[in-house]
Amino acid sequence: MSDDRRSFLERLILAPAALMAATLAGLAGFASVPKAQDTAKRWRKATSMFDLGNKPMLVVLAERHQDGWYETRQQTVVFVDKDETGKGYRALSATCTHLGCGVSWDDAKSQFICPCHKGVFDRSGRVVSGPPPRPMDRFEARLNEKTGDIEVQL
Numbered sequence: 001m002s003d004d005r006r007s008f009l010e011r012l013i014l015a016p017a018a019l020m021a022a023t024l025a026g027l028a029g030f031a032s033v034p035k036a037q038d039t040a041k042r043w044r045k046a047t048s049m050f051d052l053g054n055k056p057m058l059v060v061l062a063e064r065h066q067d068g069w070y071e072t073r074q075q076t077v078v079f080v081d082k083d084e085t086g087k088g089y090r091a092l093s094a095t096c097t098h099l100g101c102g103v104s105w106d107d108a109k110s111q112f113i114c115p116c117h118k119g120v121f122d123r124s125g126r127v128v129s130g131p132p133p134r135p136m137d138r139f140e141a142r143l144n145e146k147t148g149d150i151e152v153q154l
């Protein structure tokens with residue numbers, strides 16, 4: 001067999017094998033590298049300043065998180081309100097700091113009430129009575145001057 005013919009046959013056999021190996025390596029690399037965990041905090045629109053009345057407003061904020069191959073969806077329920085100064089805004093978690101029940105706003109008493117063990121919080125989230133060990137959790141809140149939206153950092 002001539003060298004040219006042998007060389008041609010070697011290339012004919014090796015080229016598809018090399019192509020297949022490169023494809024498999026690429027697929028293995030794609031499948032084995034998970035996406036980085038998405039932990040960055042972001043400002044999310046909660047409501048418009050024009051929709052906020054003179055009592056805490058319950059808002060549900062939906063978030064998608066990517067952690068490796070897992071994608072989870074999370075809902076954060078907050079009460080958005082004007083702060084003590086009347087110029088700024090605050091967002092309080094609607095999850096009780098005792099055992100995690102949902103708190104609600106009681107208009108008549110002007111307090112947050114937890115129905116599970118009768119925890120009571122004042123409008124700024126401080127514990128008034130009951131078993132909660134600490135004030136309601138706070139999120140950063142701000143007014144977006146351009147849009148008039150009240151945004152919460154999650």
Ligand code: FES
Pocket residue numbers: 096097098099100101114115116117118119130131132
């Ligand atoms: S869970 Fe709220 S007072 Fe116990």
